[in-house]
Amino acid sequence: MIKNYLESIKRIYEKGDTREESFYSILADFLSNIAKDLQGIDVDVRILPKKTEAGNPDIRIWKGNNEIIGYVEVKYPMRTSTKSKKASNYKDIETLSPI
Numbered sequence: 331m332i333k334n335y336l337e338s339i340k341r342i343y344e345k346g347d348t349r350e351e352s353f354y355s356i357l358a359d360f361l362s363n364i365a366k367d368l369q370g371i372d373v374d375v376r377i378l379p380k381k382t383e384a385g386n387p388d389i390r391i392w393k394g395n396n397e398i399i400g401y402v403e404v405k406y407p408m409r410t411s412t413k414s415k416k417a418s419n420y421k422d423i424e425t426l427s428p429i
Contacts, residue, residue: 331360331363331364331367335356335357335360338356339353339356339407342356343407348406349406350388350404350405350406353404353406353407354377354378354388354389354404355377357389357402357404358375358377358389359375361373361375361389361391361402362375365391371393372393373391373392373393373399374391374392374393375389375390375391375392376389376390376391376392377389382401384401387401387402387403388402388403388404389401389402389404390402
């Protein structure tokens with residue numbers, strides 16, 4: 331499953347005309363499949379959901395109709411964020427889901 335996911339990313343990336351959003355559907359499918367295969371649960375993976383109190387997640391993951399179980403901030407493959415940008419993203423995520 332992971333190998334197929336990475337091959338899909340590579341296939342799209344190598345076309346050279348991609349943006350971050352180009353990878354959303356691949357990741358959404360992967361998250362749905364891995365939740366089903368590893369946890370035995372069906373999830374609803376929403377791409378570009380409404381804004382939350384912590385910002386605008388790229389993906390929100392629902393278990394059933396009432397339980398949000400995760401948020402995902404997608405980053406373009408092969409790129410790294412600046413340290414301050416990373417810190418900001420982690421702070422937002424921690425606000426949503428303290429560890």
